[in-house]
Amino acid sequence: MLCLNVVRLHSIFCVEMEEERSKPEFAVVHNDRKFSNMIQLLHLRNLFSKALVKMPRDYVVKMIFDRRHFTYAMYREDGTIVGGLCFRPFTNRGFAEVVFLAIAHGDQVRGKGTRLMNHFKEYCKHELGINYLLTYADNFATGYFKKQGFTADITLPATQWKGYIKDYDGGTMMGCRLYQHIDYRDMSGSIREVIKEMCHNLAKNAGEGVIVYPGLSDFPYDINHIPGLEHVNHREDGWSTKTGTFYGQVSSLLAAVMKESFSLPFREPVSDSHVPGYSTVIRNPMDLSTMRMKNDERWYVTRDQLRADVKLMIDNCVLFNGPRHEVTRLGNETVNFLMPRIDKLVEYAIDDSDIRNKKLRV
């Protein structure tokens, strides 16, 4: 039994896979000057110093005792440490820097590094509201990070992280986006769900025939790279959900509706100079350009938010013009175009900047 005065995560994060017999505990250890945590950090220092042979011992000490840093530690049932991951959360920027990580010598290459990272990912998503990890990976460790879904292609906007994380010579900057709909502690279950959804959508949209794609040689951690996924939900009218992120889907949908002739009266805000008295009747105006601007600012993260603005747009139209007016008829056509397509947007494809809308802790 561990007597740590640390954040206990066992109940939340120890949903172990059936085949695993031992049940490690996970804890976040921090330099809060409490004796028990100091002892744990010293154990972690020993583990890191042994595993990271090229890293100077005093650098390791400096990093793990730095009060801006935390170490996500994995324990055996008997309370000894299996491994640790030192990180610095940038919660208001939506990412965490993985400073370094290590698994005890005798336990390496047995899946424990993967397990530690998977639990850490879930911790970041649920406890910190973080959806992106960044690291400067040592060249000999890039293989491990690749296996954990990190790539050198950083999709987090540079303005969000540049200048915030430490630069290293001889390292490769790698990033990993964390998906809300994937349970990293149960990857096989998550993959099953994705495949089930793909098959369902393919069957629904097969049309003239089903296209068979070659199998996957490696699991693409960015599910948008699964061959054939771009054709799922494809529509003849040029709109599709292939853009992946919710922002991308909404942007493509708004572009499509703006091309339709019936949307003409709703493309731009109504000004009092063109329609005198409009602003005295309509207190809360809405139009497609405003929706596009809100989307560019990543305001929309759910289908309901979009539906609410479409409804506001048509309610304003009916209120100002009356239900039988020609503009209202065009408004109804615009709504009939948008609503069924909004129902089909893939809400879980969250863009990284959506995390700005969340209240972040720590």
Ligand code: COA
């Ligand atoms: N280079 C390339 N691939 C690696 C690797 C490395 N250094 N270490 C692990 N892998 C691969 C494994 O072969 C495995 O591949 P597979 O899924 O195809 O079998 C996969 O990554 C996961 O391996 P896993 O067993 O979960 O890793 P681990 O428990 O050994 O933990 C480290 C990985 C890197 C944390 C661990 O080996 C370690 O502590 N190394 C020393 C310290 C270090 O290098 N830290 C990283 C830099 S900060």
